Amino acid sequence: MDSKQIDIYNNLTKLKWAQEPMTLLQLIESLEMPQIAKISRSNVSDLKENDYLLLQSVYDRYLLLGATQSPVSKNNHAYLIPDWYRAQCKIKSSNPRIQKQYWNFQGATELNRFDLPREINFLVETPLYQFWQKNGSKIEWKRVVVKRNTKLTATKLQNYSVDNANRGNCFILVDKKGNKYLLPCEFNIKFSVEIKPDEYNSAYFDHQGDFSLPEVITRYELPVDVSFVPSSEPGSVPAAKLPKTQFKIVSLGIAKSIIGAIFNTSTRKFRYIELSPATQIKLAIPTCLQHGLLNPNASLSKEEENEYTLYNKTREAALGMCHKQCELYKFEMRAATDEERDAMIKVYDAGIKYKKEETAHLRENFFLDLKSKEALNPDAKIPFVALKNIFLRPNIDEGDPYDDFTQEQEENGKINFSHDLSVLPSMPEKLLTDTLTDVENGVKQK
Template structure:
């Protein structure tokens, strides 16, 4: 894990000292939680006390303020001049950038719709219609027979025509969709029991004329860049480059790969003279204690004589007041930390690169079959399809856990877990240890 000194003003330091005195009045739970179990069960922010540091650089009985769990796109970048370091830029960075690449590759952009009648907007045939959820349709056979099927999520089809036939569609108007195997499907737009969720690729001539103009005159933020362009991409940081806390940081860099990273930002406040910011992976292994007012009423929370402990409303209000004061005091420094680029360790660089490569591989893979037959279990499983198990990585960095976007064309969509079976076994073993420790 990573830690940095937290610089506070005299007024802020005085406030932290006052909060520390209030924390000394807390009644701490005897039982212990494993860190990742605690953050899954209790909503952050919370105040905790380190119990067993295990193989970390934490200190027993140190007091931590756990701010929150954060998602960031971390972008690997290299200097355009000679420099052996690899920099990691978070998309939270507030500076503006200029694109230096002479012929940048634009990413595909998509319109999203939730009604089949929206297909009437487009001339036919219209390619690159992507299904955003499993969709019921009718497979049209060469004999004009129709078989109920389920078109799979993320399948791309072509809007071919509108069919109105007494023999095929019973006189109704239906859309005819075609897949990459030249199979045709009938979609009834009047079926209202489920919406038709789809996206269609925006064609070049459908963009505003300014979208593809000379990029050297335009300034973008990092989120705008990774949504707009394919990597690698050469850029220049135009604003706020001088505030980056890295010695001799180059302003002209090449963005190479990225992944989504989850981390918990915590502030060590056990020693008010030397507060530190810690960045923790959610998989960090140590045990902790929380205040008793949080655990009152839980099934495992009983006193020594076996009787349930009564809820102490005054203690809980006191805890809430202290926590609110820490939020006001530490939120801005934590957010600023999350915005800062940093020099990546080899472990962090390798991990981000591996996840990015996995995502690109998944993006390029095509499935042999685009549908499953409804009501026929024998047709549902296709042995020729590739294994859809999410690939795993061997080890996450101590600073964060990594994930990949479901859709690399839309990096700000939801994320996909990337974790191995061995990790899951370790987490189950840790949970057992936590229960044992709590019972003791």
């Protein structure tokens, strides 16, 4: 569709718009992007009523705060740098600190990769059996659920049986106080294992060479000094346009925003925008879309079909005009406002504080009370900051932030560390086993 052949601005005024407006958050949760909406009410100075928004895409990325001097003092010395910025980095810190790194696994049998004992970190709430007491010839195990990020040490692989009937293999785990736990091998758990120093390739500690921004934030603790150099990847920032100054990467956060464009039918001009999902505006959607939301199974009348055709042609033409620039917009580095700079520092510090408090709390109590508010709303204490252009939350996961598990947990813009507890493996409240028998498991493969 050639956007030049369609009068986008005229079509926008011809479309019928719903009387009941929606918030921006309601709209992006109800409809797949891209969509066009009309601003009905706005308290935001540069978003005018009766202008039209093309909402092209909703996306999450890691956003870094870079400073050309330290500490950050002036907004023209602070920059927001998306991890998608198309350039490579050279490490300039004299003694950069390497982060702890983890292997992530799914399935209890993956523990067979390692020589035991080995400490493991549970990535989701996980059911186990805790040793309770010796009951005659039987060992009594009580069902418990351990919280996310609980660390226990897997000590050995054993057989377990109930009433002398072979039931399979299990791992025996212990906590810091020496309490024992039974983990059946068939459990489809998610866990991580910290990589030991001797398990790294020695080149990992060589800070020479070029790194992508994702490699920098995965490999190094912040702050870290970098300089940008050209990348050989297609579409990368040309050398002439790269910043010449050295940057200190001060903090990072997970940013969620909406990229699109705003159309003004009076001036017949448009400009690109970035909006936070929490932006306080009311939007009207075309009536042809409202019909589908209210009654998705109903057939459209001829008039409604014509209205949808007009809307679809207008949307495609607007996309044809804006798509390339909207895509480029999210790769750009830009100067941070005072508010954005302060918010980036705030969420980063809050994330560090949250991890420290969580670690301290888990030392005292790592069992999950299934009736507690924490179980019902595990992300209630996770801080965030809603700005006009971006919605920021801290990165609070250890290990690789780009792991598929992390992406799964951030689905729909929510940090939700608990799986639905109703789908945990079916287990009796107590398990009476015969004597456990060691299993010869052969050589473990690293």
